[in-house]
Every structure is written in C-alpha cells, then in structure tokens.
Amino acid sequence: MTAGWQRRGYNVACMRALARTALPRPVFDFADGGAEDERTLRGNEAAFADLALLPRPMNGPATRDLSVDLFGTTLALPVLIGPTGLAGLFWPDAERLAARAAAAAGTAYCLSHGSVCTLEKLAELGTAPRWMQVFVYNDREFMRALIARAAAAGYHALVLTIDNQLLGNRERDVRNGFTIPPRFGPGEVVGMALKLPWLRRMYRELPRITFGNYVRPGVTEDISRMAARMAHLLDPALNWADVDEIRQLWKGPLLLKGVLHPAEAAEAMARGVDGLIVSNHGGRQLDGAVTSLAALPGVLEVVGGRVPVLIDGGVRRGADVVKALALGATACLIGRPALWGVSVAGEAGVAHVLDIFRREIDRAMGLVGAARIADLGPDLLFRGNAPCPIFPSSTVTSISMTSPVSAIVG
Numbered sequence: 001m002t003a004g005w006q007r008r009g010y011n012v013a014c015m016r017a018l019a020r021t022a023l024p025r026p027v028f029d030f031a032d033g034g035a036e037d038e039r040t041l042r043g044n045e046a047a048f049a050d051l052a053l054l055p056r057p058m059n060g061p062a063t064r065d066l067s068v069d070l071f072g073t074t075l076a077l078p079v080l081i082g083p084t085g086l087a088g089l090f091w092p093d094a095e096r097l098a099a100r101a102a103a104a105a106g107t108a109y110c111l112s113h114g115s116v117c118t119l120e121k122l123a124e125l126g127t128a129p130r131w132m133q134v135f136v137y138n139d140r141e142f143m144r145a146l147i148a149r150a151a152a153a154g155y156h157a158l159v160l161t162i163d164n165q166l167l168g169n170r171e172r173d174v175r176n177g178f179t180i181p182p183r184f185g186p187g188e189v190v191g192m193a194l195k196l197p198w199l200r201r202m203y204r205e206l207p208r209i210t211f212g213n214y215v216r217p218g219v220t221e222d223i224s225r226m227a228a229r230m231a232h233l234l235d236p237a238l239n240w241a242d243v244d245e246i247r248q249l250w251k252g253p254l255l256l257k258g259v260l261h262p263a264e265a266a267e268a269m270a271r272g273v274d275g276l277i278v279s280n281h282g283g284r285q286l287d288g289a290v291t292s293l294a295a296l297p298g299v300l301e302v303v304g305g306r307v308p309v310l311i312d313g314g315v316r317r318g319a320d321v322v323k324a325l326a327l328g329a330t331a332c333l334i335g336r337p338a339l340w341g342v343s344v345a346g347e348a349g350v351a352h353v354l355d356i357f358r359r360e361i362d363r364a365m366g367l368v369g370a371a372r373i374a375d376l377g378p379d380l381l382f383r384g385n386a387p388c389p390i391f392p393s394s395t396v397t398s399i400s401m402t403s404p405v406s407a408i409v410g
Contacts, residue, residue, distance in 0.1 A: 005018055005344055005345055005349075006352060009344060009349075009352060010356075011317075011356060011360075012316045012317065012337045012340070012353060012356060012357075013316065015337065015340045015341055015344055015349070015352070015353055015356075016032070016336070016337075016340045018340070018343075018344045019031075019090075019339070019340035019341075019343040019344055020032070021194065022195065022197065022198055022343050022344055023090065023195065023198055023343055024182060024192065024195050024198065025176060026173070026176035026177070026178045026182050027089060027090065027182055027198075028343075029172040029173065029176055029178070030086075030089070030172075030173060030176075030178055031084070031090065031336055031339045031340075031343075032172075032336065033170055033171075033172035033173065033284075034168075034170065034172075034282065034283035034284050034287065035168040035169050035170055035171075035283060035284055035285055035286065035287040036168075036169050036171055036287035037287055038283060038287065039283075039287055039288055040280055040283035040286070040287050040288060040289050040290075040291065041282065041283030041284070041287075042283070043283070043291045043314075044280070044282065044283055044291050044292055044293070044313040044314025045314040045316060046291075046314075047291040047292070047293035047294055047314060048293060048314055048315075048316075048317070048319075048320040048323055048324075050383070051293070051323050051381060051382075051383060052381070052382040052383070053319065053322065053323065053326075053364070053368050053380055053381065053382070054368075054379070054380050054381060054382040055367055055368040055369055055380070056368065056369035056379075056380065057367065057368070057369045058369065059369035059370070059371070059375070060369070061365065061366055061369060061370060061371035061375075063371070064362050064365045064366055064370070064371055064372070065371065065372040065373070066078065066358065066361055066362060066365070066373065067106075067372075067373070068330060068331055068373055070108070070129075070308055070330060070331060071129075071156070071157060071253040071274070071275070071308070073108075073128075073129050073156075075106060075107045075108060075129075075331070076105060076106025076107060076358075077105065077106065077107055077354070077357065077358050077361065078321060078325060078330070078331040078332060078361070078373060079107060079315075079321060079331065079332055079333075079334060079354065079357045079358075079361070080102070080107050080108045080109070080110065080310070080331055080332070080333045080334075081098055081099075081102045081107070081108070081109045081110065081333070081334060081335075081338045081350070081354075082110050082277075082312050082333035082334060082335045082338075083110045083111060083112035083113070083133040083159065083161070083335070084112055084335045084336075084338065084339055085112045085113070085114030085115065085211075086112075086114055086115075086116060086180065086209070086211075087112070087115065087116065087338075087339060087342065088115070088116025088117065088205070088209060089116070089180070089182075089202075089209060090339055090342055090343040091201065091342045091343060091346045091349075092201055092202065092205045093116075093117065094116070094339075094342045094346070095111060095112075095115045095116060095117045095122055096117055096121070096122055096125055097342060097346050097347035097350065098338055098341075098342055098347070098350045099111070099122055099125060099127045099130060100125060100127055100347055101341075101347050101348075101350035101351040101354060102127070102350070102354070103125075103127035103128060104351060105351065105354040105355070105358070107354065108128075108129040108130065108131055108156075108157075109127065109129075109130055109131070110130075110131035110132070110133055110157075110159055110333070111130065111131070111132050111133060111155075112133050113132075113133045113134055113135055113146070113161075113213055114211050114213075114214075114230070115211070115212055115213060116209055116210065116211070116212055117212050118212035118213055118215075119132055119146075119149055119150055119153055119155070119212075119213055120149065120153050121212065123153035123154055123155065128156060129156040129157065130154075130155055130156055131155060131156060131157040131158070131159050131255075132146075132150040132153075132155040132157075132158055132159065133158075133159045133160075133161055133257070134146055134147060134150070134158060134159070134160055134161070134246070135160070135161055135164060135165075135233075135234060135235075136160070136162075136165070136234075136235050136238035136242045136246075137233040137234065137235055138232070138233055138234070138235045139233055140245075142233065143246075144249060146213065147246065147249050147250055148249075149213075150250075151250065151251070151252075155252075156252060156253070157252055157253040157254070157255060157274075157275075158246070158250045158252065158253070158254050158255070159255045159257050159277065160243065160246055160254065160255070160256055160257065161257045161258055161281075162238065162256060162257065162258040162259070163257075163258030163260075163279065163280065163281050163285050163286070164234065164258070164281065164285060165234055165235060165236040165238055166234065166236050166285075167231055167234070168281070168284050168285035168286065168287075169287075170284060179224070180209060180223045180224065180227060182206070198343075209223060210223050210226060211223065211226050211227070211230060214226055214229070214230055240267060240271060243256070243268070243271050243273065244271060247271060247272050247273070253274040253275060254272075254273055254274050254275075255273065255274060255275040255276065255277055255310070256268045256273050256275075256276050256277065257276075257277035257279050258277070258279050258280075258281060259276045259277065259278055259279070259295075259299060260278065260279075260280060260289065260290055260292075260295040260299075261295075261298075262298040262299055262301065262302045263302075265298075265299040265302045265303055266302045269302070269303060269306060269307065273307065274307055274308075275307050275308040275309070275310065275330075276299060276303065276307065276308075276309050276310070277309075277310045277311070277312060277333065278292050278295050278296050278299050278309060278310070278311045278312075278329075279292055279311070279312045279313055279333075280292055280295075280313055281313075282312065282313050282314075282335055282336065283313065291313065291314065292311050292312060292313035292314065293311065293313075293314065293323075293324065293327075296309070296311055296324065296327055296328070296329060297327060297328070300327065300328040300329070305328075308330035308331070309328065309329055309330055310329060310330055310331050310332065310333055311324050311329045311332055311333070312332060312333035312334065312335060315332045315333075315334055315337075316337065317360055318356075318357050318358075318359070318360020318361035318362070318363065318364050319360065319364045320332070321357065321360075321361050321364075322361060322364045322365060322368065322370075322376060323381065325373055325376045326376040326377055326378060326380050326381050327378065327381065328378075334353075334357070337353050337357075338350050338353060340353070341353035341354075368380050
C-alpha cells in the first residue's frame with residue numbers, strides 16, 4: 001500500500017475500501033462476502049444503526065477506562081480479534097502479525113482452526129492472551145488431538161464454534177470461481193496492475209499456502225484436497241455430548257461460539273461452558289439468521305451475568321461496541337476489520353484498526369457520560385424513534401414500554 005494509507009484509512013469503512021483496492025477481487029470477496037443474498041451480513045451492521053445512544057454528559061467523565069476483565073486477565077480494550085480462516089492469503093504470515101498487533105494493543109487474539117500457520121508456530125511468539133478455535137469433527141480423534149495440541153502449546157482459552165457444521169453457500173465465491181490458491185481469469189489479469197504489491201508479496205507464498213493445522217505428517221496433499229477433507233470432517237450431528245467431552249478434555253476457559261437461541265445458551269450453562277459468543281458467523285453461514293445484536297438480549301437474560309457473553313458480527317464503529325456493552329455484552333470480537341487491516345499494511349494495519357476502535361470507544365464513552373465500561377447500561381440506549389428510553393425491566397414502573405427489552409433490536 002502506498003504511503004499515506006493511515007491518513008486515508010481514518011475509519012474501518014475506509015480500511016475496507018483500501019483493502020478492496022489492494023486485493024484481487026476473488027480474494028477480497030472471500031473475506032468480505034456472506035452467504036446467498038447476504039441479508040444477514042447486511043443486517044448485522046444495520047442492527048447497530050437501529051439502536052441509538054441516549055447520552056448523560058453531565059456525569060463529567062474527564063478520563064475513560066476502556067479495560068475489561070475476562071477469565072482473570074485484564075484487557076486494555078473490549079475488542080478482541082476473532083478467528084478468520086486463511087488470513088495468510090491476505091498478507092504473508094498474517095495470523096502471527098495480527099496476534100502481535102493484538103498483544104501490543106492489550107487484547108486477545110483467537111487463531112482459526114483454518115489458519116495458514118500452525119497453532120504451534122503462533123504460540124512460539126509468546127503473545128497473550130491467545131485463544132484457539134476448534135470444531136466438532138467426524139474424526140473425533142482428530143478433534144481430541146487438536147485440543148491436546150492447543151493445551152500443550154499454552155493456549156489460554158478454547159473456542160468451540162457450533163454454527164459451521166455445514167458449509168455456507170457463499171455465492172460471491174461461486175461467482176468468482178474462487179479457489180485456493182487463487183486462479184485468475186484474463187479479465188482479472190488485465191486489472192492486476194493495481195494489485196502488484198499484493199502479487200509481489202504473495203508470489204512465493206501462494207504455492208505454499210495450506211491449512212497448517214490439518215497437515216498430516218508424511219502425507220503430501222494439495223490444498224484443494226485438504227479443503228475437501230476438512231469439509232468432510234465437519235459433523236452435522238454434533239450434539240451436547242460432544243460439548244461434555246470437550247469440557248472434560250479442556251481444563252481452561254471454554255467458550256461456545258455461534259449461540260443465538262436462548263435455549264442453547266441455557267443448555268451451555270448447564271454443561272459448564274465458561275463463556276458464550278453470540279454470533280451468526282458474520283452472515284457467512286445461514287442467510288436469514290437473526291442478527292447477532294438482536295439475539296444478544298435473549299441470551300443475556302438466560303445467562304444472568306453468570307458467565308461472560310461476547311458478540312461478533314457487524315461491529316464497525318466504536319459506538320457499536322458501546323451499544324453492545326450497554327446491552328450487557330462483556331466484549332466484542334472483530335473478524336473482517338482485522339483482515340482489512342492486515343491486507344492494507346500487515347501488522348501496522350491491524351494495529352491501526354484496533355487503534356481506530358480504541359479512539360472511537362473512548363470518544364463515545366466520553367460523550368455518553370461513561371467513565372468506565374461498568375457505567376454502560378440500557379439506560380443509555382434508545383430504540384430508533386421510540387417515544388421512550390429503554391430501561392431494564394427491573395427498573396420499569398409506570399413507564400409505558402413500546403416493546404420488551406428482549407426485542408429492542410428485533
């Protein structure tokens with residue numbers, strides 16, 4: 001990326017635009033796209049726009065504390081980097097660079113099961129906190145081995161993703177004929193002059209790109225075969241017994257990612273899960289699924305503050321983070337924004353995205369009158385053009401509500 005990208009990348013949307021310029025279209029769409037008509041993808045962002053902030057500036061917070069405590073660790077800001085597969089396609093060694101940027105910002109990084117680097121290679125950096133993603137596989141022995149590797153490598157939390165048991169229908173990838181490594185048609189080659197920096201960086205990397213955690217000792221297979229094997233490994237018959245087994249295998253914090261239904265949140269609590277991530281996979285799986293923000297209140301009500309509840313999907317502004325935390329979320333995860341950052345400028349790009357969130361959260365907290373995260377609550381929220389503020393149901397007396405708290409972003 002040419003000089004001056006920091007000036008032009010003054011918000012997350014601008015970083016997305018810069019990434020779109022930097023990457024070949026199929027590569028950009030692989031990260032940017034969602035399933036089918038992408039209604040859920042768009043809805044995730046729109047849900048935040050439908051929820052307004054109701055400031056109380058006379059509280060006078062001269063300074064703001066953005067830190068949150070999560071599993072015994074204090075994070076400097078309530079934004080974590082969530083798992084994104086094949087990040088190494090966007091910039092060489094992208095996973096490790098993003099983990100370093102997260103650690104420097106004082107927050108956590110979650111490695112995708114489908115990372116280019118191995119979980120051991122990332123652990124060599126010593127960055128912390130570092131989390132590891134895992135799925136339930138047909139080959140339960142492989143699942144157990146991956147969990148054991150994460151434990152041996154000193155990962156601090158395990159994230160079991162439950163909404164990827166079948167591959168989503170990502171039609172942008174179909175339309176682009178997306179493959180790993182990418183193959184470009186004549187029209188794309190003609191336009192490649194604008195993508196030369198990416199091509200120069202990735203020229204030697206592309207033939208070697210693989211799913212590092214799935215490489216089998218002594219077995220040589222190209223990434224296409226490996227991807228097919230990974231898809232076959234996913235088990236649509238995953239069930240709560242699998243959660244019970246993983247709970248027994250993993251002694252550290254265990255989070256369930258992909259929880260939208262309150263009943264599943266309740267069951268997860270009963271099974272001893274340590275945290276929940278309200279997520280629809282960024283709209284990349286089931287198009288038409290409820291937005292993450294709309295599902296959040298129902299999950300929070302069931303959890304009742306007993307374990308941390310995080311959220312991802314559509315978080316693009318610091319004010320989005322403030323809204324989610326005011327509803328009761330512990331923290332937010334970002335996926336695409338981190339990929340856009342690394343696509344623009346590697347580690348510096350991810351650091352820049354995290355700093356954008358830090359500055360925007362700090363500004364929003366100051367303007368609504370919150371000195372610390374604990375000061376954020378539903379009394380600072382307003383639903384669209386509703387005639388009254390939104391308050392927790394326990395504080396409502398004679399106020400006439402237009403809709404219950406659990407439906408404020410429905």
